[in-house]
Amino acid sequence: EMDESLRSFAEKVFASEVKDEEVRGEISHFDVEEICPISRKEMTLHMMHRESSATVEKRRKKLIRMQTTVLAPPLAPGSGPSLAVTEEAKSTSPQYQSVPDFQRVQITGDYASGVTVEDFEVVCRGLYRALCIREKNMKQSLQRFPKTPSQYLRAIEGEPWKPSDAGPVFTPPVKDGQNPFDTGNLPEDLGYHVQMKDGVVYIYADKAAAERNEPKDLPYPSLEDFIDDMNFLLVLIAQGPVKTYTHRRLKFLSSKFQVHEMLNEMEEMKELKNNPHRDFYNCRKVDTHIHAAACMNQKHLLRFIKKSYCVDADRVVYDAKGKQLTLKQLFEQLKLHPYDLTVDSLDVHAGRQTFQRFDKFNDKYNPVGASELRDLYLKTENAINGEYFATIIKEVGSDLEDAKYQHTEPRLSIYGRSPDEWAKLAKWFNTHQVYSPNMKWMIQVPRIYDVFRSKNFLPHFGKMLECIFVPVFEATVNPQAHKELSVFLRHITGFDSVDDESKHSGHMFSTKSPKPEEWTSHKNPSYTYYIYYMYANILVLNNLRRQRGMNTFLFRPHCGEAGAITHLLAAFMTADNISHGLNLKKSPVLQYLYFLARIPIAMSPLSNNSLFLEYAKNPLLDFHQKGLMVSLSTDDPMQFHYTKEPLMEEYAIAAQVFKLSTCDMCEIARNSILQCGLSHQEKVKFLGENYQEDGPNGNDIRKTNVAQIRVAYRYETWCYELNLIAEGLKNE
Numbered sequence: 001e002m003d004e005s006l007r008s009f010a011e012k013v014f015a016s017e018v019k020d021e022e023v024r025g026e027i028s029h030f031d032v033e034e035i036c037p038i039s040r041k042e043m044t045l046h047m048m049h050r051e052s053s054a055t056v057e058k059r060r061k062k063l064i065r066m067q068t069t070v071l072a073p074p075l076a077p078g079s080g081p082s083l084a085v086t087e088e089a090k091s092t093s094p095q096y097q098s099v100p101d102f103q104r105v106q107i108t109g110d111y112a113s114g115v116t117v118e119d120f121e122v123v124c125r126g127l128y129r130a131l132c133i134r135e136k137n138m139k140q141s142l143q144r145f146p147k148t149p150s151q152y153l154r155a156i157e158g159e160p161w162k163p164s165d166a167g168p169v170f171t172p173p174v175k176d177g178q179n180p181f182d183t184g185n186l187p188e189d190l191g192y193h194v195q196m197k198d199g200v201v202y203i204y205a206d207k208a209a210a211e212r213n214e215p216k217d218l219p220y221p222s223l224e225d226f227i228d229d230m231n232f233l234l235v236l237i238a239q240g241p242v243k244t245y246t247h248r249r250l251k252f253l254s255s256k257f258q259v260h261e262m263l264n265e266m267e268e269m270k271e272l273k274n275n276p277h278r279d280f281y282n283c284r285k286v287d288t289h290i291h292a293a294a295c296m297n298q299k300h301l302l303r304f305i306k307k308s309y310c311v312d313a314d315r316v317v318y319d320a321k322g323k324q325l326t327l328k329q330l331f332e333q334l335k336l337h338p339y340d341l342t343v344d345s346l347d348v349h350a351g352r353q354t355f356q357r358f359d360k361f362n363d364k365y366n367p368v369g370a371s372e373l374r375d376l377y378l379k380t381e382n383a384i385n386g387e388y389f390a391t392i393i394k395e396v397g398s399d400l401e402d403a404k405y406q407h408t409e410p411r412l413s414i415y416g417r418s419p420d421e422w423a424k425l426a427k428w429f430n431t432h433q434v435y436s437p438n439m440k441w442m443i444q445v446p447r448i449y450d451v452f453r454s455k456n457f458l459p460h461f462g463k464m465l466e467c468i469f470v471p472v473f474e475a476t477v478n479p480q481a482h483k484e485l486s487v488f489l490r491h492i493t494g495f496d497s498v499d500d501e502s503k504h505s506g507h508m509f510s511t512k513s514p515k516p517e518e519w520t521s522h523k524n525p526s527y528t529y530y531i532y533y534m535y536a537n538i539l540v541l542n543n544l545r546r547q548r549g550m551n552t553f554l555f556r557p558h559c560g561e562a563g564a565i566t567h568l569l570a571a572f573m574t575a576d577n578i579s580h581g582l583n584l585k586k587s588p589v590l591q592y593l594y595f596l597a598r599i600p601i602a603m604s605p606l607s608n609n610s611l612f613l614e615y616a617k618n619p620l621l622d623f624h625q626k627g628l629m630v631s632l633s634t635d636d637p638m639q640f641h642y643t644k645e646p647l648m649e650e651y652a653i654a655a656q657v658f659k660l661s662t663c664d665m666c667e668i669a670r671n672s673i674l675q676c677g678l679s680h681q682e683k684v685k686f687l688g689e690n691y692q693e694d695g696p697n698g699n700d701i702r703k704t705n706v707a708q709i710r711v712a713y714r715y716e717t718w719c720y721e722l723n724l725i726a727e728g729l730k731n732e
Helices: 002-018 041-045 053-062 117-140 147-157 207-211 223-238 240-273 298-312 327-333 358-363 371-377 387-403 421-431 449-454 461-477 483-490 527-547 566-574 582-586 588-596 605-611 620-626 646-658 662-675 680-687 708-728
Strands: 193-197 200-204 285-291 316-320 323-326 406-413 441-446 492-498 578-580 601-603 630-632
Touching (some): 117 147, 117 223, 117 240, 117 566, 117 588, 117 708, 193 207, 193 461, 200 207, 200 461, 223 240, 223 527, 223 566, 223 588, 240 662, 285 578, 285 630, 285 646, 285 662, 298 327, 298 387, 316 371, 323 327, 327 371, 371 387, 421 461, 421 483, 449 461, 461 483, 483 492, 527 566, 566 588, 582 588, 588 620, 588 708, 620 630, 620 646, 620 662, 630 662, 646 662, 662 680
Parallel strands (some): 406 441, 441 492, 578 601, 601 630
Antiparallel strands (some): 193 200, 316 323
16 A cells, blocks of 8 residues: 555656656756856966975964864774764864875754754655665666765665675777787577567576576566666655755755865865876876767868768769669769868758757758768668778777877667667678777667657567667677677677657556557657666676676666656666766756766766757756766767867866866866776776775876865765765664
8 A cells, every 4th residue: 555655656746747848947946056256366376386394284283174074984883983963073084195184174063954853864764765776776787886885875774894796897908919809719609598578688598498487597677676666766856855955965065165176276286286297188088978970070071071082983882772873973963062062061060950959950960961971971781881981980089099098988879670780780890890999889779669660660669679689688698609799799888778858758657567568559668668678688688798707788878968857767776877967957856866876977068058958057067066976078079069179179168168177177087987888907097006996095196187185075075975864864
């Protein structure tokens, strides 16, 4: 009966979140108003010389800085914090070997943030369970959950914290002289039978075991548990006391960072100035969200079109319904000549006309408005087997290698329309040897089942899931029979789910929802429906691949760009990290949970500026100040950028508009490395040996150029917020 009332309340919350989505204001009343930056003329006049040790000692004695309520994370039962935060704190702040002295903000008095003690306990119980839900799902699917909140959760439960080996496995970098397309050393065939049931792939020892319904001993997701957890979270984000508490904590985090900056900006800058060889330009940064079909800028594409015409004018490059056309004939048919083309006539840039018009934006993928040129230059399947597209991508990779310090994670599409898509894409990848050490590949799945169903390409949604996942399972079970696909999968680090989020189906995902095989409607399933079934299959796939000693995959969907905030709730439960996250500003509870769980968010302000949100209103700065783990990405350089280095363009514009310091930019760059799918060996090289440690011990300033003071501030603030939850549950 309790579950039924929870479910009905969750349905009401869902209904209220999706109604009138189009007419809602862009800015929520939870946004922090824009603050006029303080003039920094004094900074140039301020003494920047390294102080003598005597001066430092004198200042240390003179200033009382060390009183704070920040506590180190508990390591075992009984070792947790024993000091009541309501009393004036007399504890000393954590001592780090490698962090210079800095001024800390001390808060004393009532810690309940404006809610009653009873409400505070309810809030803490809800936040605790929400973090437990995410921790469980991440560990089951071999994705990432940070160590520090895990330690606090165990302390709350009175259990000892044990290090977990559950986590993603990435392919090591290709060594000098090694062939990235080598098909040797592929594991043997296991002989397992792969079969999809209720939208999830199950593994059986053989067909007989499948008939007896005896799957192999692998973790399989529970739809009932997922729905229960989702309903709990839907209720949590709508509860008044939880909204009040989290809203006030977020305002506090924002204000606290501004005070920290005011007090310690000079000290942070001094740290960076004393750091030899390293600056913003030569610290590593990753474009964590970029689509392969738009990874080049418009000038690059135009130059390539002209060059291809010069070299291949008489080559047969297009098949027009059985009629073979040379490149010259194709341009004549389009009444174009490449030498007359300009970036303006190419018309691939998003402008004012695309704002709030995702349909018009998608048309920008067609150079000169001609789908024939898109098929020829930006597709993997065409009359020349995607040769031009591969060449453009390799040129982009070559530019990245020349720049040395920039990496990208381009997305290639698998649509789920037919089961041979994977084999064709793998063949394209291997044939044209589309490899660069500065690129890590991801697979994006567009949510366009309704388009395929209306054209009768698919009988039901289950068939789409089969086409997406079964070939990958088969290549995992028997790599010898799928050599090209097995090699391709070694270079894949994750899955993405993409489409216009502002289109909502109105369907609420529940235990009563049709199973994928029963979803024969021409309507598109809801965002949460898509997300759950992608997550469920990735969970099983990752556990199978780990058993085989193969690399695993992260789930990194587009989320929160538009649409209902329930999208962000689904991603909180299932995704390692997300792209966009703009709508977090509309839900203080989810925003606070993303902060506590340190869920990385790849933000693309230039992309949002052309599609959904003006640049000045972008919440990037607000999220960064509060301590959410944000990184910068380009999304589609072909549509939004002008220069040869679109990622640097993205950083440069953000730095100018938001008045970011060097430390801010290097912190965002460091976040991008932590978020991305680079291998452990590469992250050690770019971030330092201890990069997996939380706090200053995990930061090597010589490699990251992020001030230790900044990392210590972030860590202590994070621990303080987690400790509040532990305090609220002490009497439980």
